[in-house]
Amino acid sequence: MRSVEEHQRAVTDLIRARPPATLALSDATGLVLSADVVAPISLPVFDNSAMDGYAVVADDVSGAAPDHPVTLPVPEDIPAGRTDIPTLKPGTAHRIMTGAPFPDGADAVIPVEDTDGGAEVVRINAPTTPGRHIRRAGGDVAAGTTVLWTGQVVTAPAAGLASALGLAELTVQPRQRVLVISTGSELVTAGTPLAPGQIYESNGVMLSEAAREAGAEVVAAVTVADDTAEFIGVLDRYGVRDGAVDLVITSGGVSAGAYEVVKDVFGRDGGQGVHFVKVAMQPGMPQGIGKIGAPGSDCAIVTLPGNPVSAQVSFEVFVRPALRRAMHLPNPDRPRRTATLREKLVSPAGKRQFRRGLLDPETGTVTNYGPPASHHLRYLACANCLLDIAAEVTELPVGTPVEVWDLTT
Incomplete structure (x- = not known):
């Protein structure tokens, strides 16, 4: 069987970065810059007031005090957004708002708290100094700066x-x-009454949200029956063969049974570019990877097992880090920590096991959470970590240091 490390490298090599794209700010947020940004203008663009108050000449109010206020006429209001900025004459004050352009002739701003707030005549109760409460043009960013x-x-x-x-x-x-x-x-969609033998679909919901959380765009999440024509129809509908999709993630249809639609579509012998392998891990042994679509479309496919825990653990181990690397996002791997095991565990020989766990970050201890079988989704839904148990380890006594993957960050 292929090792986990070998399959991780194969998936990482498979999922390739798209060419850089120029996107609207709302679409670019959360993504990684592919080019430096050089300021085309300065910030602030112009000198402006840092306070609501009055633009003045500092010398005109040098003797102001609460018991000896200076009174000045207020010929102009300068709100933010005014474009015709009147020059201040000595012996006057212009009422000015935060962010408003600073007028020629003035050299300071008196905060409104140091005045009586007059609209036509203002009484000023404190002195100031030149440059006080003025935001200078380029004080944050100078044009031409990266x-x-x-x-x-x-x-x-x-x-x-x-x-x-x-x-x-x-x-x-x-x-x-x-x-x-x-x-x-x-599989049937949630909200639909179940017939005998049917279950509600969960992998599509889970894997779609996992892909979005990893930073990807989910084109669609589709459920198909074990029917090759229907499966191929989905690939055609979403332009997989025309380069409209970068990665197809499937769940189910890759085991050894008679009705394995993914294997039936791509050939059980890997003849159509999709290779099915067994990985020495639990859960998640049956895996598949390859390229599909027209030549040059470069669409990757990763086929995951159908049991919910197997599918999600496989996504965590193989797909999430590869997706994030292809998007150049930081921290592609989940944080790894060493925690002290609070109970005895056994693990199958020859398989790297990923067990659901509850990590207590305050005590640095971890508890196994739920049985290892791959259909116990309940425990994965509440786990905050995965215990990573090496393939050669078969027993871990209480108090053993064990590596865990922190699923919370």
Whole structure:
């Protein structure tokens, strides 16, 4: 059987980055910059007031005090957004708002708290100094300065900075476009009454959300019966053969039974570019990878087992890190920690086992959570980590240090 490490490398090599794309800020947020961002303008663009108050000449109010206020006429109001900025004459004050352009002739702002707030005549109760409460043009960013760098994730503040600089788009590493296909004639959509022998579909919902959480775009999540024509029809409907999808993730149809639709479509011998392998792990032994679609479309396919825990653990081990690497996102791997086992565990020889666990970060201890069988989705839904048990380990006594994958970050 193939080792986990070998299959991880194979999946990583399979899922390739898309060419950089220039996207609107709303679409670029959360992605990685593929080009530096150089400021086309300065910030602030112009000198402006840092306070609501009055633009004045500092010398005119040098002797102001609460018991000896200076009174000045207020010939003009300068709200934010005013474009015809009147020059201040000595011996006067212009009422000015935060962010409003600072007038020529003035050299300071008196906060409204140091005045009586007069609209036509203002009484000023405190002195000031030249330059006080003025935001100078270029004080934040000078035009021509590199403000965001290649490889940086576009956060909300980064998008805000780009917008403040007048940029509506950024060049980024685009999201991987993922099509999720759940296979099985027994599957029905939640909300539909169950007939005998039917179960509600869960893998498509789970894997789609996992792909989105990893940073990918989910083109669609589709459920198909064990019917090769229906499966091929889905591939055609979503343009897999025409390059509209970067990655197809399937669940089910890859075991050794008679009705294995994924194997039936792509050839059980790997003759159509999809190779089915066994990986020395539990859960998640049956796996498949390959390229599908027209030549040059470069669409990858990763086929996962059908049992829910097997499918999700396989996604965590193989697909999530490969997707994030293809999008150049930071921290492709889940954080690994060493925790102390609070109970005895046994593990099958020759298979690397991933057990659901509850990690207590305060005590540094971990507890196995639920049985190892791959249909126990309940325990995976509440687990906060995976215990990673090496293939050569068959027994772990209480107190054994064990590596865990933190699923919370």
